[in-house]
């Protein structure tokens with residue numbers, strides 16, 4: 001269950017970014033090669049934030065496909081579950097993973113009315 005530790009790390013990062021403000025939605029981009037099970041992460045998140053200031057925050061997961069690029073012909077190959085690591089265009093094995101290993105906190109939605117931020121900047 002590495003989703004539990006991912007969830008704890010995510011909650012820590014969101015807390016730092018929110019600085020006490022009410023968080024509504026947490027947007028995360030996850031590459032296919034991270035082998036994160038979205039349902040398991042959402043489940044872990046609910047238990048991680050229950051009873052904390054992040055208790056009302058929902059996860060919005062954006063699952064990104066893994067992509068290989070070919071050093072021989074330059075073509076990109078989207079990696080499916082049934083495919084190997086060869087180039088789909090020329091069959092070369094000289095490929096590199098260029099996408100799919102992300103685990104990125106991309107944005108958070110803050111509820112301004114319930115938070116301490118009154119819309120002025122910098123916040124006081």
Ligand SMILES: [Zn+2]
Pocket residue numbers: 070071072073074075087088089090091092
């Ligand atoms: Zn190729």
